[in-house]
Amino acid sequence: MTDATSGDRPRTGSTAQPTGAKGPDELRRQIEQTRSRLGDTVEELAGKADVKGRAKARAADLRDKAGAMTVQLRSSAAHAGHTVHDKAGRAGHLAEERVPDRARGAVRTGLGHPRVLLVAGAAVCALATAGVLRHRHQGHR
Numbered sequence: 077m078t079d080a081t082s083g084d085r086p087r088t089g090s091t092a093q094p095t096g097a098k099g100p101d102e103l104r105r106q107i108e109q110t111r112s113r114l115g116d117t118v119e120e121l122a123g124k125a126d127v128k129g130r131a132k133a134r135a136a137d138l139r140d141k142a143g144a145m146t147v148q149l150r151s152s153a154a155h156a157g158h159t160v161h162d163k164a165g166r167a168g169h170l171a172e173e174r175v176p177d178r179a180r181g182a183v184r185t186g187l188g189h190p191r192v193l194l195v196a197g198a199a200v201c202a203l204a205t206a207g208v209l210r211h212r213h214q215g216h217r
Contacts, residue, residue, distance in 0.1 A: 164190045164197075 097103035123130075168190070 160194070161190060164194055 097106055
């Protein structure tokens with residue numbers, strides 16, 4: 077079978093049409109270029125065929141990303157913890173200033189144990205939220 081654009085020449089698998097060599101040195105140069113391109117192509121195909129190697133490389137990449145994310149999350153959590161601790165301390169001092177004398181002992185105890193104060197505050201917020209939701213739910217009946 078012949079290609080309509082190439083006259084009577086038979087079709088080849090290559091898309092590049094080689095030009096005739098003008099001498100033995102030119103032919104050797106063309107052969108070397110072809111060998112080099114063929115070697116590159118073989119290496120590229122071998123890399124694509126190495127599924128196990130590609131999977132290991134991808135796993136290592138994901139492991140690195142997960143490690144970086146862990147460091148970032150720990151840093152963010154530590155920063156948030158310090159922020160909450162500072163705000164709880166300020167809120168405790170503010171509450172202490174506004175509380176009657178007889179209740180100041182309880183406030184001082186809360187300042188000495190900020191986690192207990194945070195848990196108690198969270199419980200109060202949860203109860204208040206539940207009350208609001210219950211009130212809204214009863215109003216829509």
